[in-house]
Amino acid sequence: MSDRLAIDGGTPVHDGRWPAWPPPADERQRALLAEVLDSGAWGATSGPLCDELAERFAASHGARHGVTLTNGTLALFVALQSAGVEPGDEVIVPAYTFVACATSVLLLGATPVIAEVDPQHLHLSAETVRSAISPRTRAVMVVHLAGSPAPMREILDVASEHDLVVIEDSAQAHGARYDDRPVGSLGTAATFSFQSSKAMTAGEGGLILTDDAAIADRAWSLCNVGRERGGQWYGHARVGWNLRMTEFQAALLLPWLDRLDDEIALRESFATALAAQLHAQGGEVDVVADPQGTTRNSRHLLILRLRGPRDRDWVAAALEAEGVPVDLGYPHLGSIEPVAAKSRVVGDPADRYTDLLWLRQPMLMAGEAGAVKTAEALHRVLADARSRDRLAQDERY
Numbered sequence: 001m002s003d004r005l006a007i008d009g010g011t012p013v014h015d016g017r018w019p020a021w022p023p024p025a026d027e028r029q030r031a032l033l034a035e036v037l038d039s040g041a042w043g044a045t046s047g048p049l050c051d052e053l054a055e056r057f058a059a060s061h062g063a064r065h066g067v068t069l070t071n072g073t074l075a076l077f078v079a080l081q082s083a084g085v086e087p088g089d090e091v092i093v094p095a096y097t098f099v100a101c102a103t104s105v106l107l108l109g110a111t112p113v114i115a116e117v118d119p120q121h122l123h124l125s126a127e128t129v130r131s132a133i134s135p136r137t138r139a140v141m142v143v144h145l146a147g148s149p150a151p152m153r154e155i156l157d158v159a160s161e162h163d164l165v166v167i168e169d170s171a172q173a174h175g176a177r178y179d180d181r182p183v184g185s186l187g188t189a190a191t192f193s194f195q196s197s198k199a200m201t202a203g204e205g206g207l208i209l210t211d212d213a214a215i216a217d218r219a220w221s222l223c224n225v226g227r228e229r230g231g232q233w234y235g236h237a238r239v240g241w242n243l244r245m246t247e248f249q250a251a252l253l254l255p256w257l258d259r260l261d262d263e264i265a266l267r268e269s270f271a272t273a274l275a276a277q278l279h280a281q282g283g284e285v286d287v288v289a290d291p292q293g294t295t296r297n298s299r300h301l302l303i304l305r306l307r308g309p310r311d312r313d314w315v316a317a318a319l320e321a322e323g324v325p326v327d328l329g330y331p332h333l334g335s336i337e338p339v340a341a342k343s344r345v346v347g348d349p350a351d352r353y354t355d356l357l358w359l360r361q362p363m364l365m366a367g368e369a370g371a372v373k374t375a376e377a378l379h380r381v382l383a384d385a386r387s388r389d390r391l392a393q394d395e396r397y
């Protein structure tokens with residue numbers, strides 16, 4: 001390999017062919033899909049699979065009840081409403097998350113309160129939640145970001161002090177564990193997404209978990225045009241919508257439950273190997289830490305932090321050229337103007353996440369061998385970035 005970086009015309013560290021996501025469909029998915037197709041029972045009102053998925057997913061995540069639906073955004077909207085959040089209430093959401101955390105609150109006519117995250121682990125903390133509470137606060141939405149569980153102990157303590165509903169947005173954390181319990185079983189209710197990039201996917205899809213039978217019944221009703229379970233077809237106890245998942249989606253997701261653990265272990269092998277290599281290279285870049293109490297990070301993404309000043313855009317472009325694609329990740333939620341205009345923003349929305357880089361799930365599925373190549377590319381690119389910094393400094397003096 002030449003000494004020159006690929007961005008300067010050298011040979012890339014990696015050929016850029018990372019595992020595909022989603023992985024190829026397995027035999028059980030193909031068989032179940034064909035069964036649904038042949039049965040003609042394609043919708044959840046006629047087939048059994050959505051109910052089976054809700055039950056098995058709930059059991060595997062330590063919750064009593066599950067409700068399947070169209071996607072993770074509407075899962076948040078329905079979970080909030082089912083847990084008693086009303087128009088005019090305030091819902092605390094983290095500043096570092098996907099936009100749906102705020103837009104689901106807006107859909108309900110409630111106000112997102114965009115609270116700071118702890119710079120160490122990028123989650124809400126007791127302190128940041130406390131500083132966002134007002135007399136109108138009704139709920140806090142924690143996000144198990146990138147597969148890393150939020151620090152639930154301290155957040156649940158604040159929530160119980162102030163009588164707040166806690167919604168766990170687990171869109172990125174299927175199979176993660178905190179305090180030896182699965183995420184999805186820790187708050188008032190939890191939501192999951194099965195959108196294309198997620199750890200279990202059917203292209204789209206969502207699921208709500210809760211231990212509270214009344215919340216589960218309301219959620220089911222909201223997703224089923226306001227009907228009551230077992231009630232009249234044209235009986236509508238409340239205003240609701242058709243937010244149902246299809247049987248085809250459940251057919252793709254049910255077999256996935258049996259391989260989720262193996263896939264998490266494979267992604268963990270990437271994360272562990274990369275963290276060790278980065279440490280050995282001197283810690284110019286490292287993996288963002290998990291909060292205390294984390295039992296299992298499900299490694300949906302790996303978020304890296306560049307230490308020291310670096311031109312992140314150039315680093316990302318140079319890594320891409322080496323065959324190691326990275327993302328720049330989220331802006332501060334409060335810097336997204338149409339959202340901020342309808343939210344209460346606590347703290348300074350100036351983008352302060354400019355030292356972060358994301359490695360996406362398909363790369364992590366390359367396991368240890370993928371981590372070795374990623375570490376090599378990072379090492380080469382950061383060494384070059386360092387000498388460019390030095391050159392820039394020399395030129396200044």
Ligand SMILES: Cc1ncc(COP(=O)(O)O)c(C=O)c1O
Pocket residue numbers: 071072073074097098100101143169171172193194195204205206
């Ligand atoms: C943290 C988070 N919350 C909510 C969502 C919304 O899920 P969906 O795309 O299924 O609507 C996503 C992903 O898209 C997400 O990453």
